[in-house]
Amino acid sequence: MRNKTCGAFRKMLALVVFLFIPFLIGAQDEEVPPSEGEPPISQSVSEESPSMESPPGEIPETGGEPVATLIFKNTKIEMIMQSLKKQTGVNVVLVGKVVNDLRIDFVAQNEPVSQILQKIASSKNLVVVRNDSMNYELMDEATYNKERLPKMAQRKIFILKHIKAEDARKALQNVLTKGIGQMAADPRTNKLIITDLPQVIELIKR
Numbered sequence: 001m002r003n004k005t006c007g008a009f010r011k012m013l014a015l016v017v018f019l020f021i022p023f024l025i026g027a028q029d030e031e032v033p034p035s036e037g038e039p040p041i042s043q044s045v046s047e048e049s050p051s052m053e054s055p056p057g058e059i060p061e062t063g064g065e066p067v068a069t070l071i072f073k074n075t076k077i078e079m080i081m082q083s084l085k086k087q088t089g090v091n092v093v094l095v096g097k098v099v100n101d102l103r104i105d106f107v108a109q110n111e112p113v114s115q116i117l118q119k120i121a122s123s124k125n126l127v128v129v130r131n132d133s134m135n136y137e138l139m140d141e142a143t144y145n146k147e148r149l150p151k152m153a154q155r156k157i158f159i160l161k162h163i164k165a166e167d168a169r170k171a172l173q174n175v176l177t178k179g180i181g182q183m184a185a186d187p188r189t190n191k192l193i194i195t196d197l198p199q200v201i202e203l204i205k206r
Helices: 002-026 077-088 097-101 113-123 141-152 165-175 198-205
Strands: 065-076 091-095 103-112 126-132 135-140 154-159 182-186 191-196
Touching (some): 065 113, 077 091, 077 103, 097 135, 097 141, 113 126, 126 141, 135 141, 165 191, 165 198
Parallel strands (some): 091 135
Antiparallel strands (some): 065 103, 126 135
């Protein structure tokens, strides 16, 4: 009786194993390919937004001069100059309290630095002084006339032949730059000594 029971149990166990082997084999892990247009799981899907600023040393230029794009509304000129320097490396020094307190609306699209400064100066009756290609000064006219112009004055001596020095002094007195120009006549040597801006001296030479 016991042998019959064991035999039946072995047959049943064999049947169970036979029925479940296909399921055990089909249960192996397998990689599921990503759907079309979906990035693989191992690949990051986040990307940094491209920077709007040009990398240092790669400033777009026109004719060798740096250009910039500036869009401001009711903004101090000081802040605009900071943005200009960040984009181009050009340094603009503001001279005079009047300039420091000025606020303007300003738009420039890929324009050269010199053109940008001239537009700002024209809108507020300012003066642009170019020291070199990377350094400028921006000041009001009063400050320019008081601090900058006198430093530009030159001294020139004219030796006259066909007119007396004193007569020439009287004739040219009104040509001198107000507050800067000076003129003296030496009757003994008939020399006319003039101190004034270069353009005035050039005019007198002609």
